[in-house]
Amino acid sequence: MPTDPLISRARALWRELSTEPAAAFGTPGRPAVFVAPESSLAPPSWVGVVAVGDAALITAPTDRAADSVRSALDGLTMDGLTDPATVAGLLPVADTLGPAVLGYLAPDDLRPLATAAAGPVGSLTPGDPALRALLAEAGQSDAGESGLADVTSPVFVVRQGPEVLAAAGYERWPRDTAHLCVLTAPDARGRGLARQVAHAATAHALTAGLLPQWRARPAASRRVARALGYREAGRQLSVRLT
Secondary structure, three states, X not given: OOXXXXXXXXXXXXXXXXXXXXXXXXXXXXXXXXXXOOOOOOOOOOEEEEEEOOEEEEEEOOHHHHHHHXXXXXXXXXXXXXXXXXHHOOOOEEEEEEEEEXXXXXXXXXXXXXXXXXXXXXXXXXOOHHHHHHHHHHOHHHHHHHOHHHOOOOEEXXXXXXXXXXXXXXXXXXXXXXXXXXXXXXXHOOOOHHHHHHHHHHHHHHHOOOEEEEEEXXXXXXXXHHHHOOEEEEEEEEEEEO
């Protein structure tokens, strides 16, 4: 059965991010594990697990770590491979990051906004003082989760006077991928503003011929992505072994 084109593009991205030329996704129940100390699937010296569709790719920093991972995780389902508790029960885990859900959007799947716009969407360049103010207001944790400080595209915003209430853009990743970054001011949440600016950023990425990717842990962020038409196609977990 042919692989879904969206799944194929997503897997190609993560194979490249693994930095291992021979990297490939495994088969259901048998993840492919590669030694790749320079991998971008996880922080340096961590094990990176990415499941897309029904197969997973895992990178490990050393031969020893790779052998341990192969022995411990072979046979797990996709959900099990990216579940911190399951993995911690099989490997000597010191810390984990995630899991995060990976969503992707096909060119014709962007849904129109279902509600009236709360205000006109404008745009700013990355690093604009108004965006720095939004990042500071959101706090280190939410700002870091959003990734907004790393965008390379125009940043689409809803403003109230000089204040930015919500902002979205994307960071250009390999394989013509647009990694979406969205942030709403704490006092402006629950008003549909994230959906509004994310719609504009996603449309910009599609016009540029890019594959929009949405990586999220919070349930609210996942709801926004689904409302726009993103399909949850994968999960990512990073693991630091003892």
